[in-house]
Amino acid sequence: MEEKDREIIIDAGRLYLGEDNILYTTVVGEVDENTAIAIREAHLKFVDMVEGKVDLLIDANKAGQPSSRARKIIQEGVLKYEKTGKVALFGANPVVRVIASFVMGVTRKKDMRFFKTKEEALTWLKK
Numbered sequence: 001m002e003e004k005d006r007e008i009i010i011d012a013g014r015l016y017l018g019e020d021n022i023l024y025t026t027v028v029g030e031v032d033e034n035t036a037i038a039i040r041e042a043h044l045k046f047v048d049m050v051e052g053k054v055d056l057l058i059d060a061n062k063a064g065q066p067s068s069r070a071r072k073i074i075q076e077g078v079l080k081y082e083k084t085g086k087v088a089l090f091g092a093n094p095v096v097r098v099i100a101s102f103v104m105g106v107t108r109k110k111d112m113r114f115f116k117t118k119e120e121a122l123t124w125l126k127k
Helices: 033-048 068-079 093-107 118-125
Strands: 007-011 014-017 021-030 054-066 082-091 112-115
Touching: 007 033, 014 093, 021 033, 021 093, 033 054, 033 068, 054 068, 054 093, 054 118, 068 082, 082 118, 112 118
Parallel strands: 021 054, 054 082, 082 112
Antiparallel strands: 007 014, 014 021
């Protein structure tokens, strides 16, 4: 599979399926319904290319507040998807930390954690 087949750019964000079958996702700015749908479609494309579950590493350092509809699309179409494995979010943005805590509570996904750094998040995912 070529490099370009493993990457999708959405607005200023990026989804990249690594050789380690971790889906590296960078979210930049506000996430509206259309962006959330594009993220869900890209996620499904990559996850369905891999046998078994795919873990997610989400860089939320530059993320803005998602709309209520966008949160629902991401929760239902990405976080609760049966082929989604562990989910590690990281970032220092306090607003994003509050939103992530809310999403984790609503989703009730046990394999979902928030970290301050990418290194901590990757270490947890690879356990």
